[in-house]
Amino acid sequence: MFRLHSFRWDSMNVVFVVLGVLIMFFISFPLLKTVLSPSPGTLWNTLLQDEVYYSILLTICAAVIATLFGLLFGVPLAYLLARRNFRGKSLLEGLIDVPIVIPHSAAGVALLFVFGQQFLLGKVFHVIGIDFFNTIAGVIIAMMFVSLPFLIDSAKEGFQGVDVKLEKVARTLGASPWRSFFRVSLPLAARSIFSGSVMMWARGISEFGAILILAYHVPFLGHNPVVAPILVADRFNYGLDYTLPVAGLVILISLVIFIALRMIAYRGDRA
Amino acid sequence: MIAIKDLTVDLGEFMLRDITLDIRDSEYFIILGPTAAGKTVLLEAIAGLYPVVHGEVWINDREITGISPEKRKIGIVYQDQSLFPHLSVAQNIAFGLSFRKLSRDEVRSRVDDMAHMLGIAHLLERRPNTLSGGEKQRVALGRALVTNPDMLLLDEPLSALDPETKESLQRVLAEVHRRLGVTTMHVTHDFEESMVLGDRVAVLHQGRIAQVGTPEQILRQPNSEFMAHFSLSRNVFSGKVVSQDEGYALVDIGGVQLAAMTSQEEQVHLSLRPEDVLLSLEHLGSSARNSFPGAIADIVDRGSVVYVTVTLPPDLTCMITRQSFRDLGLQRGMTVWVTFKASSVHVF
Known part of the structure; x- marks a missing residue:
């Protein structure tokens, strides 16, 4: 952390602090008001409704699975991008970030167009018993598609921060490329990968547009829930009073998990 | 191996x-x-x-x-x-x-x-x-x-x-x-x-x-x-062998003729390390084949040792201890004698 040695209330600092306070207020006030306006009892009762409970469970589980797939497929790619130079690399890096910039409902259409049962990949997966339209698998790939960039970019930065000489030394000491990766590169990039995973997971649970197209109601543990962001929107059709406790609950749970994970990721930083 | x-x-x-x-x-x-x-x-x-x-x-x-x-x-x-x-x-x-x-x-x-x-x-x-x-x-x-x-x-x-x-x-x-x-x-x-x-x-x-x-x-x-300069010989000359006598050669380096031990002929390079050169106020009656008078052109004080450049011509740099530098009372422009053995001159 840097320290301001001589902070003075000159005009620039005054303006910047005021603007900063306003934007923090803008971020935190709606969140706090939504979480705090329903009574704790109302929040608890809302959670006990099957429709809400299974929706939140589905959302969290699907985002976790999406993140695990992201780790499996994204981390090796991140390593390659961090370590190797090849023709078309910057094009590839740009491509990875495209899901962030396109409208997510359009992303959902694009996914449906490839993974729908009557289309190519959809047919292939159907053979092995996986369908994506209105199933949890669809929720997972929709979440993956829009949130992978967060994990890949963060993991790539993590690997870039690992001195390549450390890997070279490991090799001369008898480590195969695999062992050098798992014993040196991966542990040293672990924090970045973890925080990237948290971001991916968080982005996953907030996904709305792509899931709306690809997997609206999905069979899940004997129920037929929608993901939490869709539930909030659905309930809004019946009025603010009806949707507010759900929104509060979703924000609260997201916030608690997000803060907890960040504390794990940054533990030891101040040691 | x-x-x-x-x-x-x-x-x-x-x-x-x-x-x-x-x-x-x-x-x-x-x-x-x-x-x-x-x-x-x-x-x-x-x-x-x-x-x-x-x-x-x-x-x-x-x-x-x-x-x-x-x-x-x-x-x-x-x-x-x-x-x-x-x-x-x-x-x-x-x-x-x-x-x-x-x-x-x-x-x-x-x-x-x-x-x-x-x-x-x-x-x-x-x-x-x-x-x-x-x-x-x-x-x-x-x-x-x-x-x-x-x-x-x-x-x-x-x-x-x-x-x-x-x-x-x-x-x-x-x-x-x-x-x-x-x-x-x-x-x-x-x-x-x-x-x-x-x-x-x-x-x-x-x-x-x-x-x-x-x-x-x-x-x-x-x-x-390159190697002579790299190894800080400081004194690197090119010259021509003017006489040969059973391994002893006289090499003209433009100005003075140096005695060296070599059987090479014609064009040669010579190097001489500064620490192999003796510096004195008077001519030394020693067995060393090379002894020349010259004026001090430059003095570089390196703390523990002092590099003195003497113009014969050409310029020759020798290294002496701080103690002898002080004892001899050397100054720019003074005439001194440089003396070194033929075997100290490396021919290549």
């Missing part, structure tokens, strides 16, 4: 070309060259960490050119130590042993022995980021040596250290080499370091080996004008 044959490495900006070296068992071999001459890459190529364009590397009659680094049995120590920051000192040293089928006790005892030899036994539980530069370098050395490599590569191991630490680590390197007898290749840009540590020295210049020899040979018998 380690043999490097016609090794060529592409560094993008330039190439290391046709590097051929034979390094004997247990030899302490130094590669001496300026910064950014590709010394690190040469080591990495030998260790299998950098691709070679062509050429071969042999260890004990086994060609290892195409073999992956983990199977070469070559240890490397980088200038910045490159310790694993997520592991303790003990885990760093034990890293290479973890790929072998050794019992926990065996690993422990080998790590302990190595740590004791290097004087870092009290640091075993520490993390690398809490160590000083000299301590880190010892850990890196221990990590490389504990696996008993066939060859140890040292990449500027002393360059990033303060003078005191550097001197003590230099002693450690010499001591470790004496005790373990591991064949060592040490690259440096530090001339003095190479003279102190090296059994033999190879000088790298413009991507090629300019000369290979003992420190004495590098110092006294440069094989080219």
Whole structure:
């Protein structure tokens, strides 16, 4: 952390602090008001409704699975991008970030167009018993598609921060490329990968547009829930009073998990 | 024995070309060259960490050119130590042993022995980021040596250290080499370091080996004008042999004729080390064949020694101690005598 040695209330600092306070207020006030306006009892009762409970469970589980797939497929790619130079690399890096910039409902259409049962990949997966339209698998790939960039970019930065000489030394000491990766590169990039995973997971649970197209109601543990962001929107059709406790609950749970994970990721930083 | 044959490495900006070296068992071999001459890459190529364009590397009659680094049995120590920051000192040293089928006790005892030899036994539980530069370098050395490599590569191991630490680590390197007898290749840009540590020295210049020899040979018998300047002979002349008499030659260097021991004829180069030249106020009636008067053109005070340039002509630089500089009361423009043996003049 840097320290301001001589902070003075000159005009620039005054303006910047005021603007900063306003934007923090803008971020935190709606969140706090939504979480705090329903009574704790109302929040608890809302959670006990099957429709809400299974929706939140589905959302969290699907985002976790999406993140695990992201780790499996994204981390090796991140390593390659961090370590190797090849023709078309910057094009590839740009491509990875495209899901962030396109409208997510359009992303959902694009996914449906490839993974729908009557289309190519959809047919292939159907053979092995996986369908994506209105199933949890669809929720997972929709979440993956829009949130992978967060994990890949963060993991790539993590690997870039690992001195390549450390890997070279490991090799001369008898480590195969695999062992050098798992014993040196991966542990040293672990924090970045973890925080990237948290971001991916968080982005996953907030996904709305792509899931709306690809997997609206999905069979899940004997129920037929929608993901939490869709539930909030659905309930809004019946009025603010009806949707507010759900929104509060979703924000609260997201916030608690997000803060907890960040504390794990940054533990030891101040040691 | 380690043999490097016609090794060529592409560094993008330039190439290391046709590097051929034979390094004997247990030899302490130094590669001496300026910064950014590709010394690190040469080591990495030998260790299998950098691709070679062509050429071969042999260890004990086994060609290892195409073999992956983990199977070469070559240890490397980088200038910045490159310790694993997520592991303790003990885990760093034990890293290479973890790929072998050794019992926990065996690993422990080998790590302990190595740590004791290097004087870092009290640091075993520490993390690398809490160590000083000299301590880190010892850990890196221990990590490389504990696996008993066939060859140890040292990449500027002393360059990033303060003078005191550097001197003590230099002693450690010499001591470790004496005790373990591991064949060592040490690259440096530090001339003095190479003279102190090296059994033999190879000088790298413009991507090629300019000369290979003992420190004495590098110092006294440069094989080219570049080498003569590089080894700080300071006095490098070209001239023509005007007479030959059973190994004694008179060489005209434009102005004066120097006596030298050579059987070469016609055009030659000569070098003369400044510390081999005697400086006096009067003509010395000694047996030395070369004695000339001249005026002092320049005086450079280097603290413990003083370099005095005398115009004969040409200019000749000699080195004297601070004490004799003061005793002689030398000043610019004074006329003095320079005297040196014919055998001190190196002809090439």
